[in-house]
Amino acid sequence: MEFNDDVSLDASQVQDTRGSGGGIGGRVALGGGGIGILGAIIYFVLSQLGGLPTGGGGVPSLGSLESGQAVTSTDLSAECRTGADANKSDDCALVAVINSIQGYWTDQFARSGTKYQLAPTNFFTGSVRTGCGGATADVGPFYCPADSEVYIDLSFFQELQTRFGAQGGTFAEAYVLAHEYGHHVQNLLGTSGRVREGTGPTSDGVRLELQADCYAGVWANHATTVPSSPGGKPLIKSISQDDISRALDVAARIGDDYIQKNLGGGQVDESQFSHGSSAQREKWFSTGLETGNPTSCNTFETNNLG
Ligand SMILES: [Zn+2]
DSSP states (O other): OEEOTTOBOOGGGEEEOTTTTTTTTTOOOTTTTSSSOGGGOOOOOOGGGOOOOSSSTTOOOOTTSOOOOOOOSSOHHHHOOBHHHHHHOHHHHHHHHHHHHHHHHHHHHHHTTOOOOOOOEEEOSSEEEETTEEEEGGGOSEEETTTTEEEEOTHHHHHHHHTSOOOOOHHHHHHHHHHHHHHHHHHHHTGGGGOOOOOSTTOHHHHHHHHHHHHHHHHHHHTTTOBSSTTSOBSEEEOOHHHHHHHHHHHHHTSHHHHHHHTSSSOOOGGGOSSOOHHHHHHHHHHHHHHOOGGGOOTTTOSOOO
């Protein structure tokens, strides 16, 4: 994927807390600021607070913890000003992607007469305090409905390639972020509140996750037309067929059956499905991508999840 060189980015949509030790006890990560240094960071896991599911629903809200302090180690607002920066730097590419995703939803909500609320993405390393409790990178990227923020340790993108065997690439990463923003949309629309049962092949939890995949596809459909500012040039210049297949490749590798078979015990147990199978995740991303219409993401109404 390529960004238009002369468009402006809004780095304020990202809170960069990498290397701030914003997680627990204010420790400072050694060699902080970079990515892929996870092994060098020793943090305590607040396991007694309960793990964070990657889904949007049912996340416990623990009022005693404050959100991660934004002590910036890299100044993204100085580094990521234009699309040209996004074409050169991975961090700035993610800023541009987040701008595009939120730009799409801002317009989409406005078209239906409602207001989209911007949600920041927090780049952290190792561990982080959130409105949903303490979390470590082990849980993968997630959305916290209590503070309306997306959290990601960017080493997850390396892990997708080394551990899950994904091809990777910026657009594959964009799919992951767009999925998390799909949960924010669900939170704004009140959909997350519909989730009663969390696991199982046709559970509300799986329907919520597949809908977030579909919303990611909807954004992808519009990605090359979302302007950088009202009436301005699109942030994203082009997306190739290779980009799309890389996103689908990730969708397949984070399907429950793939994970159970290849990274878990080897047996597929549908009763433990939380996000949907690989085929379902690909199907719903594709549905959003083909229609470009959020109403096609009717995973709660359909009897055919794929
Ligand atoms: Zn999710």
